[in-house]
Amino acid sequence: xxxxxxxxxxxxxxxxxxxxxxxxxxxxxxxxxxxxxxxxxxxxxxxxxxxxxxxxxxxxxxxxxxxxxxxxxxxxxxxxxxxxxxxxxxxxxxxxxxxxxxxxxxxxxxxxxxxxxxxxxxxxxxxxxxxxxxxxxxxxxxxxxxxxxxxxxxxxxxxxxxxxxxxxxxxxxxxxxxxxxxxxxxxxxxxxxxxxxxxxx
Numbered sequence: 071x072x073x074x075x076x077x078x079x080x081x082x083x084x085x086x087x088x089x090x091x092x093x094x095x096x097x098x099x100x101x102x103x104x105x106x107x108x109x110x111x112x113x114x115x116x117x118x119x120x121x122x123x124x125x126x127x128x129x130x131x132x133x134x135x136x137x138x139x140x141x142x143x144x145x146x147x148x149x150x151x152x153x154x155x156x157x158x159x160x161x162x163x164x165x166x167x168x169x170x171x172x173x174x175x176x177x178x179x180x181x182x183x184x185x186x187x188x189x190x191x192x193x194x195x196x197x198x199x200x201x202x203x204x205x206x207x208x209x210x211x212x213x214x215x216x217x218x219x220x221x222x223x224x225x226x227x228x229x230x231x232x233x234x235x236x237x238x239x240x241x242x243x244x245x246x247x248x249x250x251x252x253x254x255x256x257x258x259x260x261x262x263x264x265x266x267x268x269x270x271x
Contacts, residue, residue, distance in 0.1 A: 094133050102126045128164035135161050138179070139186035139243070147179035154182060158204075166199035167192075167215075173206035181211060184250050188213040188269040190243035191230070191260075195220045195267050215267045222262045230258045230269070247271075 105123045109115045115123070134157055138149070151174065158169040169189065185204050192202055192215040200217030228234035229244040237245050251258045251271045259270040 092137070095130070095137075098126055098130050098133060102130065124164075127160070131157070131160035131164050135186060138183055139190060140246070141183075143179045143183050145178075145180070148176040149179050149182050150176050165193075167196060168201045170201070170203045172203060173211075177206065180250070180254055181206070184247060184254065184256075184271060185211055185213055187243045187247040187250060188258075188271070191227075191247060191269060192267055194226070194241065194243075195222065195262060197221050211271050213269045217265060220262060220264060220267055222264075227260060227262060230260050 102123070105119055105126065109119055109123075138157070151171070154173075154177070155171045158171050161167075162169050167189075173185075188211075189202060189204065192213060196202075196215055196217050198217065198219055198221075200215050200220075202213060202215045204213050205211070225234050226237075226241060226244055229237060229241075230248055232248055234244075247269075248258050254271075256271045261268050
């Protein structure tokens with residue numbers, strides 16, 4: 071398979087990701103607005119409405135995250151620190167990982183996309199939760215995770231090196247990250263231990 075073919079496939083994947091996330095954002099927002107109106111109608115926020123509100127907020131955060139991780143990017147697109155930090159705060163609130171973004175200033179959306187894909191890879195290794203720090207220094211990115219216990223899967227992580235076996239839908243980030251890195255002229259490096267894991271590019 072040629073490089074051009076791989077790039078075309080990656081572009082198509084990104085277009086599909088962007089389309090799905092775009093189409094899901096509006097109905098999720100409508101559900102959230104409906105819950106707020108019901109709460110303001112005089113009945114208050116019942117346990118049932120609270121559960122719906124929390125579920126919608128979690129789904130909204132996840133879709134916005136996926137839009138960056140799997141969506142299309144342009145070479146000149148940038149994301150500001152406040153926007154990225156707020157998005158990751160929402161993800162942390164709804165998930166089992168506490169994620170900290172330390173990169174300063176605006177960053178190329180392409181790099182944010184790769185860091186989000188790396189975060190998804192680390193999430194797969196931290197089924198019991200943990201803490202993740204995303205940092206950048208002189209153009210080099212490092213996504214570091216710590217936990218009481220990780221779940222190493224050498225065959226799965228080998229996909230970051232361009233080798234390995236079958237990838238399931240839940241593991242697609244392991245196939246997409248090295249392709250995104252190659253398109254940016256970078257190479258993915260990784261390490262995983264019993265209580266930590268790190269991805270660099």
